[in-house]
Amino acid sequence: MGEYAFDTDTEVTPDGDDGEFTAEVTDRWNGTAGAANGGYLLAMCTRALGQRVPFPDPIVVSGFYLRPGAAGPARIRTEVMRSGRTTAFAQATLAQGGKEVVRATAAFAQLGRDGLEFRDASPPDLPPPQECLGVPLDSFGLATIAGRIEFRAAELPGWYTGHPTGRPASEFWMRFADGRDADLYTLPLLVDSTAPSVLELGVTATTIELTVHLRAQPRPGWLACRAGTRFVSGGYYEEDFEIWDSGGTLAAQSRQLALVLPL
């Protein structure tokens, strides 16, 4: 057991030699609907897959959400699809009560330290965290995850004050409330840990699929984040999320497709 909530709550235990793991989904990372956060389950799957491959870094993880997850035991079946010279591909199926909840596919490698660097974007331009505001914890209802992860923004979100802004985009600081620094394995959780941007349009959502690119090992400290939705149509929307570390490096970039739901 790790000393931090993330490590404790994503622990996976090998069960036999067939690549199966047991795990315990806790109720500490629930979203507003009272179900386990999708990013939390994806991080758990990524951790199981990391034990099956010979490369240190998850570089991309895609999770499909078949059913809501809930606090209680889970079983994770894993398959190494290919372990090549530079890249390993593996898949996890997380089930509860015999029913599949998440299907996660990932590639692992070793992120390079040299080579071509190019960037056509800047980190969010935020006031220092100590000059920013947090949303009071008791406004998140069933979303216990709000107690695990701290947010700070220059102004409070419109949905919180009862006046959705009509602009589903925001920038803010984020860190684990218990002081754990982020690493690559925490990023699939962190990119999915905020209230959906579409709350500013007066609707909410359930995730169908979430793809996370893990681009750099984050440096310690507050993470600067940018979230936003550009298209709502046909009953669905995408949400993009960027996490930048304290040195101004992009650590993760994610996009999810979600089904629009009434508030």
Add this chain to the structure above:
Amino acid sequence: MGEYAFDTDTEVTPDGDDGEFTAEVTDRWNGTAGAANGGYLLAMCTRALGQRVPFPDPIVVSGFYLRPGAAGPARIRTEVMRSGRTTAFAQATLAQGGKEVVRATAAFAQLGRDGLEFRDASPPDLPPPQECLGVPLDSFGLATIAGRIEFRAAELPGWYTGHPTGRPASEFWMRFADGRDADLYTLPLLVDSTAPSVLELGVTATTIELTVHLRAQPRPGWLACRAGTRFVSGGYYEEDFEIWDSGGTLAAQSRQLALVLPL
């Protein structure tokens, strides 16, 4: 057999009752390395999955690329992971010579016609196709796909003229050369059918993973596209791609993670 190249070349034939299909990868959709285009293989997988689910519209497809595909026979094993009230989830494994080439996971549903619409982006602002330029076919070397899909842009790409611009982003028109109109099933191919944006940085790439969101059934006619890379780091980069239909509606949005390779 369809009358158009896309339909003929993505045909999949059920083999028994276990959700297996046979298919023939043709050499008409090769990229510059002489391997089958990744989007082409993803479209083939999507077509097989579409035969297994009770919903008409693929809404998101994620493909992991384990090995290069090549002209020749392929076998596609499919699994319906869940078929629910509004959404079905299914997965395909495309193998050649007994080795897995692509693992594709998808969700299917029925795209809505009413409901909330929001857009914080505009279609590419391009001169009409007849006033745009195409890159001569013989500059694509082994990339037979260039003969299947027409491109038109306001100016020729820097990589083509021998002067990479240093700006890995572009806007252009696209359509099937044989007159086939695009539909949802063609979009996984079309989002991956152009030269990588990073050619403008003097490098090339191989795709690790490609996620495609299928947002609307495209109207007939030329498609306006926007491609670009914002981050190259650690040996990898992402490429984003948007396809807008002739009525100014976003039809597809995709992102891939690719490994940087020397030219």
